Amino acid sequence: MRFISKLAGVTRPRSDVFTYLFESRRSYPADRVLYREDKSKATLTLAELEHKSRQFATVLVERFNIQVMDPVAVLASDSIYYPIVYLGILAAGATVQLIPLQKELAVQDVVARMKAAGSKILITNAAMQDMANEASQLLSGIPVYDPSKDETAFSDGTLEFCGFSISDHSSAESTVGFLNRTSGSTGGKMKTVITTHSHFIATLDATVRTVPQNTDPDQDVWLSTLSLGFFINAKLNIGLNILLGIPVVLMNEPFHAANFDIIGRHRISFLFIPPPVAISIAGMSAAEARKVDVSSVKWLLSAGAAMHEGVSKAVSKNLNDAHLDLEWGTSETLLIAMQMDGHSSPPGSAGRLVNGIEAMVVDTYTGEPVGPGIDGEILVRNSAARFAGYKGDQAANQSTFDGDGWFHSGDYGSIDDNNNVFIKDRMKELIRVGSGYGVHISAVELESAIFEHPAVAEVIVTGVPNPRIGLDLPTAFVILSLEWQSRRAEALLSLQQWAQKHLVGLQTLTGGFVIVDKFPLIGFKINRRALKALVTATKTMEQTTLEQARALEQNTQMLDAERSSLTTAV
Template sequence: MGFTSPFPDVHIPEVSVFDLLFSGIDQTDLDRVALIDAADGVRTTYRDLIDRVDATAGALAARGIGVGAVVGLLAPNSSLFATAFHGILRAGATATTINALFTAHDIAKQLTDAKATMLITVTALLPQAQQAAEAVGITPERLIVLDGDGESASGHPNADDLLAHKAPAPQVDFDPATHLAVLPYSSGTTGNPKGVMLTHRNLVANVAQIRPLLAMGSDDKILAVLPFFHIYGMTVLLNAALQARATLVVMPRFDLGAFLETIQEHRITYGFIAPPVAVALAKHPLVDEYETSSLRVLMSGAAPLDAELGSAVAKRLSVRVLQGFGMSELSPVSHCMPADGGRQFFGEAAPLSSCGWPLPNTVNKIVDPTTGEEVAYPARGLSEPGELWVKGPNVMAGYLGNEEATTTTIDPDGFLHTGDLAQVDHAGRVFIVDRLKELIKYKGYQVPPAELEALLLTHPAVTDAAVIGVTDADGEEIPKAFVVRQPGTHLTADEVIEFVARQVAPYKKVRQVEFIDVIPKSASGKILRKDLRTPTV
């Protein structure tokens, strides 16, 4: 049966992403500032943004880009990215957004799999973009360098070339329920990334689902540091925040000093972050040098946020810290705390150890992965753990060219099997335990790495940490911690092991420790455990 969202269902318009965001925009909103590039202070109004999106779509259409075409977009956050992204969708094409940290090999691999016929990038990433384009047969005139010298000087069109074309935006006709808007690739933290097919309806639905909960408005200044190429930044910033007529203050990458300075200078009211940012905000002395009182809300997602860490950030910045849960396959948000923590709906705020409640229009199940039986909903306290399943209009259309993976992930009843171990409490709040694939099996017990990582982060001499299962000399899987020390400290492996042992059940103890300079993470903040894993120790 499952359990439904406690929030009222929302209406999901049968429209494209462009029409949802910009058609029928109120005249009073056209001269509001939509985007501010933090690096140079350049401002783009909603009027300018819509005009540039239309012009970009017209120029792409003149180059043969339309319904059925796939365009690669490789760039850090900027107003140019926003224009190119919405221009691709406005032309009726599909955008496959590419991690700005990818090598030429990685870029070419995604372009090939997505069958992209054009690539849009920036000068800073041109060497690897050019190498990838040549490898897959994309010609120079179809490699657009948004901030480049232009087609006449370099052979590569730039943003000005597209805008100067002055072709009208094309009239496109497609079914929002089936037409692919975007083709992001799953983060590949445990294996090869897969192309996630998200339709216009998927993205429109997710905006409609989160808007009443996040309560963003036209008076909000929202810090856009989450990468736009990742589905988290794409949905909450490029889509939901713009539909709310908020102002996005855009940062190309995370740097703590620039992050804090941007909050102070622009009086940021709302921020979306990933847990690594929360670690810096909780622990770094630089935070105390900046004025951050304008902040109302910090929403964390993309990876689990420990409750103690979230509380430390909330206390230090005097800000409401919230948590949500999602995955690319869910467009991406499936669970969320409302902007007030849940006080209006439920009379109390959700505990930070949870990811909040299921979104409107969704149904959840928690299923025992061993028996396949649904875990009973609790009358009080927490349910038994099980795999979280989600059904709703935000569930992806499937994995590109991978029917086997699609049918394994989405069952005949439409439930997406998340691969995450979760619990639900009597108030309908969901608690993520860990990825099922990441659970460490020690002597028959299951050890969630996320629990140990959260504990390690509470040690004053630990800057960051990750835990994986490794095989010891006896063939037993054991927990191993990778630890980044705070500068100037001399923490030892024995001290780490003892610190954890004092606070957990014996079977959960860390049994090996390795000190490293940095924990490898994806652009969205997920620990890349595959980069830490070795077959034997």
């Protein structure tokens, strides 16, 4: 059966993204400050944003001969120039190709992204100039341009570019607005995702309807918590905020516990909290959190991975008890479901299907559609805009998108009668265990159980293949809580004893525990493939730690025996 969103549908877009943002926005003054840099205090108003974006479009078209749908790459730290560049590319009719800043980013990553997209020019700033120049050399001298250093770009002599617009659905559906990169974190190779103007507008139309009722655009202030190069962050903070007229504070570094005070300094009301940021905030003590006035916080949103209830509650506790809502989406589909009122969402729900979304759940063995509450792979499509697929990857398009427009998400779960979506796991993260043909168990269920142990600050469970026996071994990668970090051997022993009691039968943790200091990331998602690679590298270390744990247990038993002997003697 088909599950069709019960929320009001969205109309088929007939515009380009630039026009949509500035003409469909809520009515608010043109001198409203929409961006403020935290350290420099530089600001950008709505009127300045529209004017300078069109000026930047003129520079792209006249100086660099950028044509409609030419990919323009952006490798820059966050500043008031970032939204100007982003929107200027769209105003020129070109295609936005964002490269998110991460501390692990190497020039080879930049080159690979630009080659896959076919980028014509690289926009950068002082912080990323050296890497941009190196990438240019490796790409046969592709132009590199920093608009912040060009005094003529935004002078009175540079006219606004008004030579591109879309006014019909067919053009909106066929014109590429964005090229985004999948994370590649679920086992497949990284792919370049095409997002049309129609798809992006339909997604924003749905997103704006999910904003909490207590949002006050005339008083609220949002915080960009990570690089605007992450597409989901740009959607929120160079899209949704413009429609609503809400100022965004831009940082020079990602948000985490060490710069927590920015919330109080700017009276922040909304934060996007991906899982790695959530772990940092959840790890703060109540005393640390109380040093900052967080009374302004009203809305928290996460995406990227399922979050343990304990982490979610700890984040909320440290941020004015605001509920941490969850958005479910993919690079290919953007928004699919959201908790629009997290306090009343059913336990374990990733939210309800948003406006315009249709879904099916199919049996993973037969491929046949199933009904409400029955698990299977979740397929989705958007009634307002067709998903455009991957650039230059016909094989991936054929295996992921079918002829009826359904996107095979690779997510395993169910949908209830009220269109609440329950994600149990990624299809590729279901772990096949047991003899014979085997059965699937959910890594998320194991993680939720292990998280109850007091030594666990965060845990990821994944199946590590054992070629000798042909099965996956459920293996838990654990970051220890602060009070246990100096007692690793004791913690390992305690976890093993706990698992023997609580994880039995098919849920037995046959791969054991691996204690790590941090999780490897791709973007803001945890890289499970890299974790699997750690098992071989840490095998000797883990065995040594296990021997230490056993020695500790033996010493404890000896001390108990000695104490018992002394007591008897007395």
